[in-house]
Amino acid sequence: MNLKQYILLALFILQLNWVFAQTKPNVVKIPLGTTVKFAVGDQAGLSSYQWYRDGKPMPNANAAVYIASVAGLYQVVSISKEGCRSDLSDGFLLIVEYADLEVLKASETRFVGSGEAFEYQISVINNGNMKATGIEVIDKLPINLKYMGTIGEPIGKITVVDQVISWKIPYLENNQKLILSIKTSAIKAGKIVNTVKVTAIEPDPNLANNVATDVKDIINEVMMPNVITPNGDGKNDVLQIDGLELYPDHNLLIFNRWGNEVYKSNGAYKNDWNGNGLNEGTYYYLLKIKAKDGTDKSTTGWITLIKE
Numbered sequence: 311m312n313l314k315q316y317i318l319l320a321l322f323i324l325q326l327n328w329v330f331a332q333t334k335p336n337v338v339k340i341p342l343g344t345t346v347k348f349a350v351g352d353q354a355g356l357s358s359y360q361w362y363r364d365g366k367p368m369p370n371a372n373a374a375v376y377i378a379s380v381a382g383l384y385q386v387v388s389i390s391k392e393g394c395r396s397d398l399s400d401g402f403l404l405i406v407e408y409a410d411l412e413v414l415k416a417s418e419t420r421f422v423g424s425g426e427a428f429e430y431q432i433s434v435i436n437n438g439n440m441k442a443t444g445i446e447v448i449d450k451l452p453i454n455l456k457y458m459g460t461i462g463e464p465i466g467k468i469t470v471v472d473q474v475i476s477w478k479i480p481y482l483e484n485n486q487k488l489i490l491s492i493k494t495s496a497i498k499a500g501k502i503v504n505t506v507k508v509t510a511i512e513p514d515p516n517l518a519n520n521v522a523t524d525v526k527d528i529i530n531e532v533m534m535p536n537v538i539t540p541n542g543d544g545k546n547d548v549l550q551i552d553g554l555e556l557y558p559d560h561n562l563l564i565f566n567r568w569g570n571e572v573y574k575s576n577g578a579y580k581n582d583w584n585g586n587g588l589n590e591g592t593y594y595y596l597l598k599i600k601a602k603d604g605t606d607k608s609t610t611g612w613i614t615l616i617k618e
Contacts, residue, residue, distance in 0.1 A: 337402075338402050339406075341406075341408070341512070341513070342406055343513050346377070346404065348377075348384055348402060350386060350388060356388045356389065356391070357391045358388075359372055359386055359388050360372060360386065360389070361376045361385070361386050362386065362387070362398065363383065364383050365383070365385075379406070381405055383404075384401060384402045384403075384404060385399050385402075386399045407438075407439055408514070409440055409441065409514060410436065410519075411445065411509075411514055411519070412435050412436075412508075412519040413432065413433065413506055413521070414522050415431070415432050415449070415506045415523070415524045416430070418430075421555040421556050422556075423528065423556045424499045424529075426495060427458060427494070428493075428496075429491055429492065430504070431491050432489070432491075432506055433487060433489050434482065434487065434488050434490075434508055435487040436482040436484050436487075437484075437519075438514075439484050440484060440512070441481050441484065442481060442512055443481045443511050444480075444510055445480075445481070445482060446476060446478050446479075447476070447490070447508045448476055448507050448508075449474070449492075449504070450475075451473040451474070451475065451494070454496060454497045454500065455473075455497070455502055456494060457473070457493075458492075459493050460493070461491035462491060464477070464488075465479065466490075475492065477490055482510075496526075499528045499529060499530040501526070503523060503524075503525050504523065504524050505521060508520050529552075529555050531553050532551060532552070532597070533551070534609070534611055535549065535551075535613070536613055536614060538585060538614075538615055539617070539618060540584040541617070547584055548581060549584070549613065554579060554581075556602075557600065559599070559600035560597065561576070561578075561579070561597075562574070562583075562595060562596075562597050563595065563596045563597075563598075564583065564595050564596075565595075566588075566593055567591065567593075585615040585617075589615075590615055590616055590617050591614075592613070592615075594610065594611070595611055596608060596609075596610050597609040597610075
């Protein structure tokens with residue numbers, strides 16, 4: 311006996327009415343989190359059944375009706391009271407539709423100082439197989455970050471209230487991506503941890519990618535120590551000048567008390583001078599920096615070299 315003419319799509323659990331497939335191959339689509347019933351139409355003379363998904367028999371799937379929620383190609387074999395098995399029925403391809411939103415946030419990779427403007431980019435993409443609707447991205451800015459506005463003309467509605475940015479997007483088709491660029495500035499130096507979240511109306515099977523965090527180090531202005539103790543204890547073993555990252559075009563020179571040059575960085579200083587080969591005592595430095603506005607600036611001072 312051949313059951314190809316008997317398998318039918320029974321019903322969506324939430325609708326309580328029979329729905330028959332009309333296309334070939336038979337394709338059934340349901341939203342994530344719902345189910346559909348497949349049933350054998352004419353059960354006369356039959357005693358048991360075996361349902362298959364993607365060509366493999368499913369355990370405990372031996373009734374005339376099978377409730378499905380997992381995507382795949384569903385078919386059935388019937389077994390008569392005499393023990394005869396039918397051919398595999400025509401299949402129903404079940405597609406489970408879902409929206410899988412992913413959000414990313416990234417700050418500029420360049421070094422940034424306190425009070426300096428820089429950009430963040432927030433990206434939202436729908437990795438699912440159906441349209442996502444009613445999307446909202448929430449970005450709670452930390453207190454040491456100042457919002458200065460958006461860049462360009464973003465799609466959607468932007469509102470900012472009490473350091474909270476809300477970006478509402480009507481919909482995203484599957485594989486569609488949108489980017490929001492915002493301009494900010496750091497109120498003070500230190501580490502800025504900024505987290506963004508995205509939600510939508512549709513159920514999302516992967517909540518892990520609905521949240522993203524960016525960590526940005528805001529650099530202090532140049533700070534020159536006045537003592538180094540190169541004794542190998544890991545503390546003040548070299549002349550460590552913080553803040554030089556903000557000014558890549560610089561040069562460092564060090565002189566002894568008679569004005570003789572004892573060190574020259576020949577370009578950007580690598581925080582590696584330890585007074586090797588020199589006697590203890592006071593030395594004098596000249597730090598030449600090209601500022602961000604293109605002007606040349608020089609800083610002078612003294613360093614005490616102590617060897618224990």
